[in-house]
């Protein structure tokens with residue numbers, strides 16, 4: 001009896017396997033990119049993603065050497081792009097490959113917006129007068145070089161200087177490096193965005209953010225959020241109430257040009273004050289997540305390399321003037337005359353900005369680069385890791401952190417890299433509009449920190465190697481791999497006493 005049961009089960013499994021294999025191949029167009037990971041049809045890719053995480057895409061790139069391939073999943077197909085020129089082809093066809101089509105659904109789930117607002121988000125994602133296209137037109141100018149951007153940079157710099165001055169006066173402290181950076185960058189960035197009424201000034205609001213943010217992928221994908229992320233949903237409501245109160249109290253008056261642009265755009269779309277408040281939770285995700293991780297990785301790489309630390313200190317010291325106890329950092333010099341610092345920032349983005357894959361929905365059948373047939377409804381995925389660790393693009397030392405890689409003045413033979421292969425700020429029409437602010441804010445924070453503190457592991461001895469292997473490679477609004485281990489460090493003021501740091505931006 002048991003034998004027959006086993007035999008029947010075996011036959012059934014073999015039948016299903018055969019059926020799925022035939023189904024997979026019959027529904028694959030001859031000119032579609034080749035299918036890989038098909039040993040268990042529709043399920044192998046899922047198993048491999050959870051087993052190998054973001055390193056899967058690198059392994060497949062090296063193993064199969066394909067410009068593009070298909071992963072078949074239940075009810076959907078993923079087109080994974082390796083060849084840089086095919087990424088350019090995707091970026092050229094903004095009406096065919098859309099991020100907005102994905103974002104609309106995810107944001108609706110994530111932010112708990114009203115049905116009216118969700119309907120507006122879901123309108124034609126590529127229409128010139130649609131919500132997403134008009135958002136970029138409204139927001140980009142507000143955060144591009146100009147007065148509005150300079151005010152944001154200075155507002156952020158003022159907050160970080162005030163906070164670090166207080167820390168200096170308190171003498172040496174022991175902190176977890178990531179948590180310390182997180183708090184400093186969060187306050188500086190959100191002060192720059194929201195002005196004196198910044199809701200993040202309330203410690204409970206900040207704490208609610210840390211409960212909500214890690215659960216973003218669960219809430220956005222709507223996989224049993226009440227069961228799996230109940231606390232995060234409650235935290236989201238707390239955040240919503242804080243933003244609503246802020247708007248209701250008329251604090252928008254003192255906010256950044258960027259927030260004014262977002263507010264004006266949402267009003268024009270007919271959003272209620274409640275939905276605008278909820279929308280701000282999404283905006284903060286885009287603004288904050290990468291800024292915090294970039295701050296951590298910059299400090300980690302600089303303080304673990306004495307030669308780099310010395311070179312960066314030498315560069316930024318040129319921007320400092322001293323008047324009694326007051327030390328002033330001129331941000332225009334940080335912007336224009338610190339090539340090693342700038343190069344280190346870009347190398348951090350290349351080397352650590354591999355925790356995601358940029359994603360687009362295929363809105364109509366399309367022959368990509370006149371070579372590959374992509375079916376309507378599929379998802380195009382462009383893993384940062386593949387571009388950032390491609391030897392043909394970055395040379396033989398691709399796997400090393402080389403802080404002068406982007407500094408052409410350090411070595412005339414430095415090859416110009418293909419800009420499309422640098423994915424940290426995205427590309428094409430979705431190139432990050434906040435990058436000007438992000439760069440200057442980061443460099444201001446790092447300059448002040450390296451000038452005013454020594455940072456060493458609290459246990460003494462060498463720095464631990466960061467573990468990042470758990471990153472799935474699917475970061476939502478987060479391009480970086482994140483450190484999984486704690487970095488307990490001593491933060492020691494380099495000079496004690498009453499010194500006060502301040503920033504200036506003379507063109508302001």
Ligand code: HEM
Nearest residue numbers: 099286287290291294358424425426427430432433434438
């Ligand atoms: C180191 C810091 C940052 C990094 C690495 C970063 C990275 C990115 C990337 C990769 C994208 C494109 C996503 C895609 O193509 O799918 C993007 C989009 C965006 N970023 Fe940034 N970003 C940073 C900071 C900021 C800041 C400070 C702001 C705002 C002031 C900002 C606002 C935005 C917005 C509004 C979008 C467009 C999202 C959309 O289309 O809905 N980012 N960012």
